[in-house]
Amino acid sequence: MRKYTQIFQGTAFTSKSSKEVEFLHNYLFCINSNGIIEKVVAPDDTDYQDLLDAYQGKENFHRLTDGQYFLPGFVDLHVHAPQWAQSGTALDIPLNDWLNTYTFPLESKFSDLVFAKNVYEDVVSTMLANGTTTALYFATVHKEASLLLAKICAEKGQRGLVGKVVMDDPEQNPSFYRDADTQTALVDTEEFILAVKELAKTTKQGVYPVVTPRFIPSCTDDALKGLGELAAKYDTYVQSHCSESDWAHGYVKERFQKNDAFALNGFGLLSDKSIMAHCNFLDEEDANLFVETGTAIAHCPISNAYFANSVIPIAHLHSKGVEIGLGSDISGGFSPSLFDNARQAVMSSRMLEDGVNPSLPANERGVLASRITINEAFYFATAGGGQSLSLPIGRLAKNYTWDVQVIDTKITSAKLPIFNDKEDLNDVFQKIMYLVRPENIREVWVQGEKVHSRL
Numbered sequence: 001m002r003k004y005t006q007i008f009q010g011t012a013f014t015s016k017s018s019k020e021v022e023f024l025h026n027y028l029f030c031i032n033s034n035g036i037i038e039k040v041v042a043p044d045d046t047d048y049q050d051l052l053d054a055y056q057g058k059e060n061f062h063r064l065t066d067g068q069y070f071l072p073g074f075v076d077l078h079v080h081a082p083q084w085a086q087s088g089t090a091l092d093i094p095l096n097d098w099l100n101t102y103t104f105p106l107e108s109k110f111s112d113l114v115f116a117k118n119v120y121e122d123v124v125s126t127m128l129a130n131g132t133t134t135a136l137y138f139a140t141v142h143k144e145a146s147l148l149l150a151k152i153c154a155e156k157g158q159r160g161l162v163g164k165v166v167m168d169d170p171e172q173n174p175s176f177y178r179d180a181d182t183q184t185a186l187v188d189t190e191e192f193i194l195a196v197k198e199l200a201k202t203t204k205q206g207v208y209p210v211v212t213p214r215f216i217p218s219c220t221d222d223a224l225k226g227l228g229e230l231a232a233k234y235d236t237y238v239q240s241h242c243s244e245s246d247w248a249h250g251y252v253k254e255r256f257q258k259n260d261a262f263a264l265n266g267f268g269l270l271s272d273k274s275i276m277a278h279c280n281f282l283d284e285e286d287a288n289l290f291v292e293t294g295t296a297i298a299h300c301p302i303s304n305a306y307f308a309n310s311v312i313p314i315a316h317l318h319s320k321g322v323e324i325g326l327g328s329d330i331s332g333g334f335s336p337s338l339f340d341n342a343r344q345a346v347m348s349s350r351m352l353e354d355g356v357n358p359s360l361p362a363n364e365r366g367v368l369a370s371r372i373t374i375n376e377a378f379y380f381a382t383a384g385g386g387q388s389l390s391l392p393i394g395r396l397a398k399n400y401t402w403d404v405q406v407i408d409t410k411i412t413s414a415k416l417p418i419f420n421d422k423e424d425l426n427d428v429f430q431k432i433m434y435l436v437r438p439e440n441i442r443e444v445w446v447q448g449e450k451v452h453s454r455l
């Protein structure tokens with residue numbers, strides 16, 4: 001019999017399609033030394049019993065206890081790691097004022113590597129404890145501190161995709177927080193890319209450099225062009241904010257007489273490895289361009305409730321074939337949990353469909369066919385995020401990485417309302433999605449390594 005590094009036995013939930021969740025009742029997951037799922041075995045498969053006989057009782061055999069379930073680790077497509085230090089605060093003013101009043105002063109403090117280490121270690125541990133096994137991070141303009149974030153992901157075992165933020169326009173950014181000049185921004189970005197690629201060689205789960213123009217308003221044309229060239233030269237990921245709020249969307253339209261999507265594409269910043277946050281004001285042509293270039297949307301539903309001035313028509317964009325994943329957008333969104341964001345994604349979509357102004361007649365209040373289900377929100381948090389990054393993550397299936405959260409529904413302090421031993425698995429799944437708290441996340445694994453456990 002083939003030798004596996006580890007075998008896990010238990011019931012798992014994984015997306016079959018964007019609308020359908022598959023329930024794998026009491027399956028075996030056979031993991032190889034690279035942390036990849038090499039085989040998924042159903043109880044009625046012929047080798048199920050042979051595998052049990054060979055591995056049961058051994059140290060590398062893990063069986064879930066009653067009330068525990070496997071979920072794929074979450075993929076958070078949009079996190080501002082430094083903003084963790086202000087999460088839950090400063091949500092009272094519009095985006096542009098928020099950036100200048102709270103966020104740029106906070107981010108400027110990350111020139112101090114001691115402060116940076118404190119915040120970054122905490123945010124990476126917190127994300128892992130919330131079930132996020134892969135995260136796409138904005139750091140700050142500082143090259144050293146950005147590299148420190150990548151190193152902390154590497155050490156803690158999280159699959160981190162990290163960007164040194166570029167904001168070089170002296171007209172748009174305060175003197176205390178911006179790149180010294182365009183050339184320095186590009187040189188620092190190139191050095192950062194090379195350093196993270198070196199670091200990646202020392203990790204099992206991978207860390208990746210990301211070309212990161214903050215958003216068009218903070219960058220000069222020369223910086224945007226140079227970043228597009230660097231992304232092509234090193235075949236890197238690209239992230240930015242796209243058509244987020246009335247102000248940000250309007251600013252780009254006035255500067256370029258086109259929307260963010262076409263402006264970004266003109267600088268070579270849209271590709272299969274591009275993930276754009278928010279995208280609330282994409283029009284039909286912008287969405288088609290996303291589909292053609294393979295650009296994905298990081299949907300940040302909690303943040304959007306504060307800063308977007310609108311609800312994104314996510315069901316419509318997904319039906320057009322745009323790749324979509326979920327983002328927490330810490331700290332525009334206050335929660336580090338993609339469970340919370342999945343819940344908000346469903347609720348916002350329902351409000352878009354029904355409408356929000358009670359003084360209008362019901363049939364004029366909303367936008368038809370806008371709702372998404374909790375299954376779709378789960379898909380965006382897992383397989384959709386994996387597809388957006390073109391990585392084999394976000395599903396519990398053959399050839400995917402063993403990135404999982406072990407959910408315990410019977411924790412005394414956070415017991416889920418399951419009163420029937422034979423509860424329908426569809427109901428168990430929905431209760432998990434709506435009611436789980438960090439206490440219920442007993443273990444988190446990335447690429448076959450345990451990276452978090454809670455007794």
Ligand code: GUN
Binds near residue numbers: 080095214244332
């Ligand atoms: N646009 C430019 N920077 C930011 C940021 O830090 N957060 C959000 N939500 N939008 C932005």
Ligand code: FE
Binds near residue numbers: 078080241329
């Ligand atoms: Fe953001």
